[in-house]
Amino acid sequence: MPKRRKTEEAVDEGNSTPRKTRRTAQNDSPAITPSDRKSILKGTPSRIVNGTSILGPTPKSPRKVLFSTPAEKAEKAEAAGEETPTATRNDRSARRKSARTLQESVVEEGEDEDDVGETALAQAILDEHGDVQEDIQDVVEDIADEIPVAAADTPSERGRGRPKGRTKRERTPSPPPDLPPHELYFFQNRAGANKTSANTLASNVLLNHEDYLSNINSHKDPHEQDIRRLADLHRRAFDQWSFELEEGFNLCLYGYGSKRDLVMDYASHIHHAASKPPQIVVVNGYAPGLTVRDILTTIARVVLPKTTKSPAMPNALLDLILSHLTAHPPRQPINLIIHSLDSPPLRKAPIPALLSRLASHPSINLIATVDTPNFALLWPPALLRQYNWLYHDATTFQPYKAEIDVVEEVSRLLGRAGRRIGGKDGVAFVLRSLPENARNLFRILVVEQLQAMADLAPDATLGGDADDDEDILGVSDDSDAAADTPSRRKPRRGRPAKKATPAKKVVSAPAVVEGIEYRTLYHKAVEEFVCSSELSFRTLLKEFHDHQMVESRKDAMGVERLFIPGMGRDELETLVEELV
Template sequence: MDTNDGDEDEFGFSRNYFLAKELSGSGNKFSKKLSDINLVDEQDLRAAVSCLEFKHKTEIQSLINHYKSLYPTWLFELRCGFGLLMYGFGSKKAMLEDFASTALADFGVLVVNGYLHSINIKLVVIAIAELLWDQIRTKRKGHMSNMSQPFRSQTMEELLDFLDGSEFKDQDLVYVVIHNIDGPGLRDGESQKWLARIASCSQIRMIASIDHVNAPLLWDKKMVAIEFNWCWYHVPTFAPYKAEGVFLPLILANSGTAQTAKTAAIVLQSLTPNAQSVFKVLAEYQQAHPDEEGLPVNQLYTMSRERFLVSSQLTLNSHLTEFRDHELLKTRRHGDGQDCLYIPLSSEAIENLLLEIS
């Protein structure tokens, strides 16, 4: 009896399988496409996301309270020379800042928002050095008078030598909190090498969070075990990535022509009026010559100089560098070997952009 029931179940499963395959082949059931979705404006979508109800507050608060009970352990491990690396689903920003404001209140703390797209590593090191300098000067007046203080004029090696100085005492520490050490502005190999050098300095203790699944691939064995000297903690908070996700594109947001032009206009408004005018020259030329590869650099220089927008090739190059950094400009090779400049936007988007910046 049991055997017959098993055969019937297996027959029913097989029949349902082939029936599903037959239905899927008809093309009626899966005719919808992503392009058929009626996308909404990005601002409206972000406003709707901000109004979503935060669920399971009690359970999440219980989880956070458990992590707070680990603060003394984390502080002890930091004082022993280890770094703390937090991973797990959910934003860890609020938790790390709470740890810094409570357990590290008596020490110098620098917070780095690694989720930002533009981060200057040298400015981070300068800020650490200035914080350490002020901390030591407050504790021991006159003790560091022999050190040349203008850190901004020093090289990275000189700054790191200062942070790794042998004349410091054990309590002269700076705690560096990095939200998303695997962020888009820190993922390159050079930035990670500098961060590892910073973490290995005798006066620095680092606390960082990661959220990308492949973040450990950023480091080799030496960086993990010696320079960063991580203590790994799985601390899922299930908190929304409000701050970390503000610069990420929303998949259901309208990324059409109007939105693209609006975004480019915001970038251009942060540049100088002359830079905007140079971009306008290039945009007008591209609109008037849609079939060409682009505008040669020397021709753009001549046109800009005639309109008194630039005084030298060096000035023009600085504007072009700003355009490239903001992904408003690209270069491609013309058939005769010249490098031609073009704006990687549709004709309609460029037209809207010209209206925006006018």
């Protein structure tokens, strides 16, 4: 692509007329490109680029002074861009380089306008200062928007213009071929309109545990045979694995699919192959609540004589195990199998260090499986040295049956409580074991909350606006904050095309009235003869609090409010039905 562009440039260079037009174009609309770029880059909301408003008095940004001689600047830009590119290019960050590449491709696409675009471009690049935090896509689109504007200034001379109907470049999901990795990143990570529909996933669409299990068990994988063949392929390497383990390496199996069955097959293989089966300790790394103590005590059971009193601290226990292994090396090394070594319970700080010390002992053979694609980042060089891994691709395509609690993971992913304490099912379960009064009180609370939601109006539930949701949940996620910026920035930027339409509303909705006032709930409860005194009311509430079914918060006025956390409208509705 760049090659073709170069030849076009060469033609332009040879011919003096286009250059002249370019310059006039610059002079006619002196500060549009630079100041405009500047303002976008700085994120100032005052920004006008529209075919019609150009010739009129442009509302100027205060920074305009900087660009008092834009025409010269443009020339310089050209010169810098084309003749002595090194100086400018050298200090340009990768991001800006990519911006440039993409810009070039865009410009090329709009074949007609490319030398006007060229100027705008070069200027854009030159005018970008170090603090620019701009996305390529923005640049690309902005420039794509500006090109016709500049071109429209000299329609008679150019005799060209943007063909009708080509208002905006279509965004395609597939990247242009052969992009280097960093370009790919920016391509895939481009911000901009992230249009998703307003559809929401009704909670009853997703299956609960029983339905899921019955369906998934009846499901017959059409690839069963292929998966088995893949596993057989891996099985043929068993002897090789044994050899590698005997030579003092440890094995790390990666790849997509649950490797549990494969490794257990291997365990049975080494168990049956030897005349005296070696000791095999299996650790299910994915098991929630797994601690390093569990692992060490299991190993200690195998290694240490029964009479030894094992210390409680993991460090000391490990020292004891290692020194015992050194002093009395077992005839056969102990095989330690760890499933999902990269699972969250095993990632925490001291655990990898302890495990790697364990693995580095010659009497311990470690066979570990890892699932995530970036597991290698878990271990610093010092640990890697101790682990002494050999990596093998063991893609199995088998479902993570034991490793993942599917229903739970999905509902957590969607921010629904699911069956956890506080979730719909969990709440229903707790309520079943509570007395009638408590159930009634909870029903009142649910109905009130539903009422409040309905009052809060359609837009909260319909639009599913971000801020409402955040307020309801009452939590702000730090990691989301970063991802937040593009959408926050966007409306401020205001596409020129959308100028007429009001910028998308991001101002947070009026303070959400959430839950029900403590007093109100008490009175209602008394009215319905749920309780007779505040003491009994509090006792009932205490039960809910204990099960995290209810939370209380002081609102702006300092009034205590009670609400049911983590449940959507439809979940509440079904809950009411169950309660009544």
